[in-house]
Amino acid sequence: MKIDMGSARFRVIRDADRCINCRICVRQCGFGAQKYDSELDAVDTEDRLCVACHRCTSLCPTAALSIEERPLAYRRSGSWSADHIEFIGRQAETGGVLLSGMGNDRSLPVYWDHLLLNASQVTNPSIDPLREPMELRTYLGRKPERLEVQTQPDGTIRLAKQLYPAVQLEVPIMFSAMSYGSISYGVCESLARAAAQVGTLYNTGEGGLHQNLRRYGANTIVQVASGRFGVDRDYLASGAVIEIKIGQGAKPGIGGHLPGEKVSQAISRTRMIPVGTDALSPAPHHDIYSIEDLRQLIFAVKEATEYTKPVSAKIAAVHNVAAIASGIARAGADIIAIDGFRGGTGAAPTMIRNNVGIPIELALAAADQRLRDEGIREQVSLVASGGFRCSADLVKAVALGADAIYIGTAALVAIGCHLCQKCFTGKCSWGIATQDPNLAKRVDPEIGAERLVNLLTAWSHEMREMLGGMGINSIESLRGNRLHLRAVGLSEKECQILGVKCAGEAM
Amino acid sequence: MKDKVKVNGSELDAHGLHYSELNRQILRLLRKGQQSMTLRGVNGQRYIGAGIQAKAQLAVHGTPGNDLAAFADGLQITVYGNGQDAVANTMNKGKLVIHGSVGDLLGYSLRGGSVLIKGSAGYRAGVHMKQYVDQKPLLVIGGTAGDFLGEYMAGGDLVVLGLGCTADHPVVEDNIAPGMHGGRIILPEPVPEYSLGREVHVYELTNEDLAFLRQTTLMYSQTFGASAQHILQRRFVKVAPKGARPYQAMYA
Numbered sequence: 001m002k003i004d005m006g007s008a009r010f011r012v013i014r015d016a017d018r019c020i021n022c023r024i025c026v027r028q029c030g031f032g033a034q035k036y037d038s039e040l041d042a043v044d045t046e047d048r049l050c051v052a053c054h055r056c057t058s059l060c061p062t063a064a065l066s067i068e069e070r071p072l073a074y075r076r077s078g079s080w081s082a083d084h085i086e087f088i089g090r091q092a093e094t095g096g097v098l099l100s101g102m103g104n105d106r107s108l109p110v111y112w113d114h115l116l117l118n119a120s121q122v123t124n125p126s127i128d129p130l131r132e133p134m135e136l137r138t139y140l141g142r143k144p145e146r147l148e149v150q151t152q153p154d155g156t157i158r159l160a161k162q163l164y165p166a167v168q169l170e171v172p173i174m175f176s177a178m179s180y181g182s183i184s185y186g187v188c189e190s191l192a193r194a195a196a197q198v199g200t201l202y203n204t205g206e207g208g209l210h211q212n213l214r215r216y217g218a219n220t221i222v223q224v225a226s227g228r229f230g231v232d233r234d235y236l237a238s239g240a241v242i243e244i245k246i247g248q249g250a251k252p253g254i255g256g257h258l259p260g261e262k263v264s265q266a267i268s269r270t271r272m273i274p275v276g277t278d279a280l281s282p283a284p285h286h287d288i289y290s291i292e293d294l295r296q297l298i299f300a301v302k303e304a305t306e307y308t309k310p311v312s313a314k315i316a317a318v319h320n321v322a323a324i325a326s327g328i329a330r331a332g333a334d335i336i337a338i339d340g341f342r343g344g345t346g347a348a349p350t351m352i353r354n355n356v357g358i359p360i361e362l363a364l365a366a367a368d369q370r371l372r373d374e375g376i377r378e379q380v381s382l383v384a385s386g387g388f389r390c391s392a393d394l395v396k397a398v399a400l401g402a403d404a405i406y407i408g409t410a411a412l413v414a415i416g417c418h419l420c421q422k423c424f425t426g427k428c429s430w431g432i433a434t435q436d437p438n439l440a441k442r443v444d445p446e447i448g449a450e451r452l453v454n455l456l457t458a459w460s461h462e463m464r465e466m467l468g469g470m471g472i473n474s475i476e477s478l479r480g481n482r483l484h485l486r487a488v489g490l491s492e493k494e495c496q497i498l499g500v501k502c503a504g505e506a507m
Numbered sequence: 508m509k510d511k512v513k514v515n516g517s518e519l520d521a522h523g524l525h526y527s528e529l530n531r532q533i534l535r536l537l538r539k540g541q542q543s544m545t546l547r548g549v550n551g552q553r554y555i556g557a558g559i560q561a562k563a564q565l566a567v568h569g570t571p572g573n574d575l576a577a578f579a580d581g582l583q584i585t586v587y588g589n590g591q592d593a594v595a596n597t598m599n600k601g602k603l604v605i606h607g608s609v610g611d612l613l614g615y616s617l618r619g620g621s622v623l624i625k626g627s628a629g630y631r632a633g634v635h636m637k638q639y640v641d642q643k644p645l646l647v648i649g650g651t652a653g654d655f656l657g658e659y660m661a662g663g664d665l666v667v668l669g670l671g672c673t674a675d676h677p678v679v680e681d682n683i684a685p686g687m688h689g690g691r692i693i694l695p696e697p698v699p700e701y702s703l704g705r706e707v708h709v710y711e712l713t714n715e716d717l718a719f720l721r722q723t724t725l726m727y728s729q730t731f732g733a734s735a736q737h738i739l740q741r742r743f744v745k746v747a748p749k750g751a752r753p754y755q756a757m758y759a
Contacts, residue, residue, distance in 0.1 A: 096759035227659075228616035228635060232599040233558050233580040260752045272618060272639040273661050277689055277751040280659050286634050287574075287593050287612055296553070296573055300596065303530055304558020304578045424758075 007086070008047035011070040012056070018064035019043065025056035025065060030429035030439050031422070053420040055429035087350070098350035101423030101433065103250055103342040103387050103409060106354055110342075111361035111490070112393045116503060118484040120471040127473050129464035135474040136460055140241070140381040140403055141166030141310035142334040164334065165310050167240050169404055170199030171460050172475055173394060175452075176339075176385050176406035177223050177245065177314070179207025181258045181267050181279065182346030182423070183412075184440035187432050190415060190448025192216035197449065198456045203406070204230075206245055206281055207258070208270040214238050221312065224301065226255060227281035229271035233304060241335065242301045243312040244294070246285070249343025249386040252316030252357045255282040256347070262426055262435045295331035302332070310334035310381075317341060317363030317386065318356075322370035329371060329380045337406060338363050340386025344409040346433055347424035360386040361400065365498045368401025368480055377480075391462035400498065401480040414455040415448045483507055517541050522548030526572065530554060537561050551591070556582045562601075573610075576603050581620075592629070595622045598644075604730055611653070614646045617663060621645040625731045627671075631655045636690060638662025647727055651676050657684040657692045657746070658704070666723050667694040668738050683707065684746055688753050692746040693720050703746065706753040710745045 012033070021043055025034040033049035034056055036042075047070065057065045072082050087098055120126040127134065141164055148160035175191045188210060191202040196219045203221040208230015213220070222239030224231050236242055247253065258267075258279035268275040288294050298311050312335035313328045315321070321338060328336050340360025345353065364384045371377040384397045385406035394405045413419065416430040423433035431442030463475070472478050486503040487495045495502055517536065521529050529552050536544055542563050549555070549569030556565060560580040567575075567586045576584055577596040582603075589607035593615055601620045608626030616635040619642040627650030634655065636644055644663035651672050656679050657665050669678035678695055685704030693716060698709050712720065720743055721735075728735040 090759045094759040097757055098759050226635075228597050228618075228637075231578075231597055231616070232618060233560050233578045236558065236578060257754055259755070268639065272642070273637055274639065274689055274751070277661060278754060280661070280686060280688070280754075282659060282686070286631055286658070287596060287615055296593075300554055300557055300574045300577045303527070303554040306534070306558075 007072060008050065008070050009072070010050045010052045010067050011047050012045040012050055013066045013068060014043070014045065015064045015066075018062040020062055020064075022061060024059055024061065028055045028059050028429060030055070030427040030434065030436070031425075051420040051422045052418070053422070053429050054418045099347050099424045100350040100353050101345065101347060101421045101425075102419055103344045104353055104357075105421065109359070110387075111359055111494075111498065112389075112396055114488055114490050114494075115361070115396050115498070115500065116486050116488060117392070117395060117399070117466060117470065118486070119469040124471045126471050127468040129461075129468040132468075133473060134464045134468060135476070136171045136463060138169050138172045138403060138475055139166040140169060140312075140335050140383070142380060143378040145378060165308055166334075167201065167310060168199070169201065171456055171463075172398065172402075172404040173456055173459065174200050174221070174383070174404055174406050175202035175411050176343075176408035177203040177205040177221070177243070177248075178346075178408055178412075179205030179223075179229075179258070180210055180270050181205075181207040181262055181435070182433060184428075184431055184434055184443055185210065185266065186440060186443030186445050186448060187412070187415060188213060189445035190443060190452055191411065192219065193445060193449035194452035194456070195219040197453050200456070201240060203243065204239075206256075207267070207279075208272065209235055209238055210266070210270050223314075224297075225281050226283070226285040227279060229273065229279060229281070232272075236301060236305050239309065241310050241312055242305065243314055243335075243337065244285075244297055244301070244333075245314050246288070246294070247283075247314065247316035247318075247339070248345060249316045249339030249341050249357055249360070250345035251348040251352045252318050252341075253283055254349065254352055255280070255284075256345075257281070259426075264435050267435065291327040291331050294328065294333075298332045312337055312383070314339060316343075316356075317358045317360055319358060321358070321363040322366040325367035325380075325382075326370050326374055326376070329376050333380060335381045335383060335403075336367070337383040337385060338367060339406075340364075340384070342387025343385055344387075344412075345423070360384050360397075362494075362497050364397060364402055365400045365482075369499055372480070391459035392466065394459065395463055395466045395478070396485060398475060398478050399481050399484050401482075403479065410455070411452060414451045415443060517544040519544060519546050520548055521546050521552060521569065522550065524552065526552040526554050530557065533565070534559065537563055549588075556584055576601070579603075589626070590624075594624075595620075595646075598622070600642075606731065608650065613648070614644070614665075617644040617646060618642060619644050621647070623647045623727060623730055624649060626650045627652065627676075629653045631658055633660055633663075633665040633692070634658040636660045636663040636665065638690060645723070647723055649727060649731065649733070652679045654680045655682045655685065656680075657687055657690075658682075659686040660684060660688070660690050660692070660748075662689040664690060664719065664723075665692045666720065667692070668724065668727065669695040669741065670733065670738065684748075686753060687746070687748045688751050689748060691716070693723075693743055694746065695741040695743050698744055698746065706750075707746050707748055710747055712743055712745055716745055 150160045195202040206225035217238040220239045221241040223243045225245040260276045313333040314337035317340045341357030381403035384402040428434040485500040545566040551572040553572035556576045556579045558578040564583045573592045580599045582601045586605045590609035592610040593612045597616045603622045611629035613628040613632040630653035648667045684707045724735045
C-alpha cells in the first residue's frame with residue numbers, strides 16, 4: 001500500500017463569477033497546479049501542486065483567484081510540527097535528503113527588529129537630505145593605516161605611497177552571489193544592468209560569467225569557488241573584484257550541486273563543463289586547508305591580476321567567525337563578506353539551512369569588534385549579508401560596522417519572487433530560478449533592471465533620511481557608530497556582543 | 508633579499524628574489540616581446556607564470572614554488588627540477604613539462620593544455636579536471652600518484668604510467684576518483700576494487716583508448732627519454748565514471 005503523507009498546504013480559491021475561463025493561470029503556473037479540462041471546458045486547480053508563488057493571482061485579469069493556507073488539523077503538539085511529520089513522510093518514501101530554497105524560514109530572533117536607531121533632537125540639528133549634501137558613496141578595499149603625503153617642489157601635494165586598489169560604490173548596497181544556473185540569464189542581466197546604472201556591483205556567484213555580460217565587468221564581482229567553474233584568466237580580468245567563496249550562510253560547511261538537467265548548452269559554455277553533467281562544488285577548496293592556504297590562493301589571484309583588484313573572501317557566519325575574520329584579514333584579503341544564517345540559496349539541504357550558522361547581526365558585530373581590537377580593521381572592508389529586508393536593516397548593519405551590504409533575496413523579490421522556496425525544483429513560475437526557456441523568458445532584463453534600480457533608489461532615499469535624522473551627512477560617519485543603536489528586548493549578553501546599549505540608556 | 512634583478516638577455520637570475528619581483532620581471536620581458544626566457548636559481552618562488560596569457564617559452568631551473576602556472580593561458584613551461592604543490596592550478600591552455608616529481612594537488616581544475624610530469628605526484632592529482640568542447644586537458648604522470656587521484660574529475664584525460672612503482676609505492680594509492688563524473692583515467696593494472704571511489708568502474712581499454720595511450724606514451728618517452736616499448740609492456744586499464752550524474756538520486 002502506498003502511503004502519501006504529504007497533504008496540500010494551500011488552497012486556490014477561484015471566484016466562479018469572475019473567472020472568464022481565459023486559461024492564463026494554466027499557462028502561467030510552472031508547477032502544473034492549474035489545469036484545463038477540455039471535456040468540461042473549465043479550469044480547475046490541483047491544490048496539492050500549488051506552492052503559493054502567486055504567479056496566477058498576479059496575472060489573473062479578473063482577479064478571480066486567491067490563495068489561502070489550507071487548514072491542516074494535525075493534533076496539536078508543541079514538539080511535532082506539520083513540517084516534521086511531512087518531512088518524515090517524504091523521506092520514508094524516497095530515502096533522500098530534504099531540499100529547500102531561499103533562506104532559513106524558522107522564527108528565530110531577527111536582531112534587526114530588536115535594534116532601534118537614534119535621531120537628533122534640539123541639541124544637534126538633523127539634516128534635510130533633500131536640500132543638503134548627503135553621501136552614500138563608499139569604497140571597498142584595504143585602506144592605509146595613515147596617509148603619507150609629499151610636497152612637490154611646485155607646492156602641490158601628492159600621496160607618498162600608492163593606495164591599495166579599491167572599488168567605488170555609489171550606494172553601499174550590492175547584489176550578492178547568485179550563479180547563472182541557479183538563476184536564469186534574464187535575472188543575471190537585470191542585476192548587471194542595474195548595478196551599472198546605480199554604480200554598484202553584482203556578483204556572478206560560482207557559475208562563471210556569460211559572454212554577453214563581460215561588458216558590465218566594472219560592476220562585476222567574479223567569484224572563485226571550489227569547483228572553479230568558468231574560472232580562467234579572462235574571467236579574473238573581467239571583474240572589478242575577485243571573491244573567493246569559502247562558504248554561504250544558507251549552507252555553511254557544505255558545497256553545492258547544480259543538477260545536470262539545469263546544465264543547458266549556455267550554462268555548459270559559461271561553466272566550461274559538458275552539457276547535462278552535474279556541476280559539483282564541494283565544500284572545501286582542495287587547495288585550502290588553512291588560513292595560510294587561503295593566503296596562497298588570495299595571492300595567486302592577486303599575482304594573476306597584477307594587484308589591480310581588491311580580493312574578497314566570503315564566509316558563512318559560524319560560531320568562530322570573529323577569529324576567522326581576523327585570519328582572513330591577515331591572509332591578505334581586502335574584503336571579508338560574512339553571510340548570516342538567513343542568507344538565501346537556490347538549493348540547500350533543509351536540515352543545514354534551518355540549523356547551521358548564526359545571525360549576521362551578532363557575527364558582524366563580533367567580527368568588526370575583533371578587527372578593531374586587533375588594530376587591523378582598516379586592512380579590510382566588511383560586507384554583511386543574509387536576510388536583509390529593508391533599508392533600515394541596512395542602516396543598522398552599517399552602524400554595527402558593515403562597509404556595505406549584499407542583498408540577494410530582496411533583489412529577487414524586486415523581480416517578482418514571492419518566496420515560495422521552491423527554487424531547487426527549476427519550475428519557478430516567475431522565470432527566476434529556472435532554466436526552462438519558456439519560464440526563463442518571463443524575466444525581461446530591461447524591466448528587471450528598472451525594478452532593481454527603483455528599489456535601490458528608494459532605499460537610498462530612505463537611508464539618507466535616516467542618516468539626516470541622526471545628524472550625519474555621510475554613510476562613512478555612521479560606520480561602526482554603535483552609539484546610534486539601542487536595543488529592546490535583548491539580554492545583557494546579546495547587547496554586549498552587539499556592542500549596543502539598551503534603549504533608555506544615555507549616550 | 509636582493510633589490511636588483513639580474514637580467515641577462517632572456518635570462519633571469521631568480522636567486523634570492525621574492526616571487527612578486529620575479530613575476531614582474533617575467534611580465535616585463537614578455538611585454539618587451541621576448542618569446543623565450545630562462546629562469547635560473549629558482550628556489551621556491553610561488554606563482555611563476557600565474558595568470559599569464561602568452562605563448563612564450565619559459566625554462567625554469569631549480570624548484571618552482573606552489574601554484575606554478577596557476578590560471579596560465581598558453582605558456583610553454585619546462586621545469587628542470589621538481590615542482591611543489593598545486594602545479595597548473597586552474598591552468599587554461601599551454602604546456603607544462605616537469606623533469607622531476609611534484610607535490611599535492613597537481614592540475615587542480617585543469618581546463619586545457621597538457622601537463623607532463625616525469626616522476627610522481629602527491630595527493631589529489633587531477634582533482635576537478637574539466638573539459639568543454641575542444642578544450643580538453645591532458646595530464647600525464649610518469650611515476651605514481653597519491654590518494655584521491657582524479658577526485659570530482661569532470662573531464663579530460665589523466666594518464667598514470669606507473670614507472671618505478673613497487674609494492675610499497677603502488678601506482679595509485681587509495682580512493683581513486685571519488686566523485687568522478689567525466690573524462691577518463693588510464694593506468695596500469697592492478698587497480699583493486701577497494702581502492703576505487705564509489706562513482707567509478709574499471710573498464711578494459713577500447714581501441715581508441717589504446718591508440719590514445721600509445722600516442723601519450725610516445726610523447727612521454729620523446730620528452731623524457733624513456734622507452735615507450737618498456738612502458739607499454741604492462742597491461743593498462745581505464746577508470747571512468749558510471750554516469751555523469753553521481754548524486755542524482757540523493758534528494759527527497
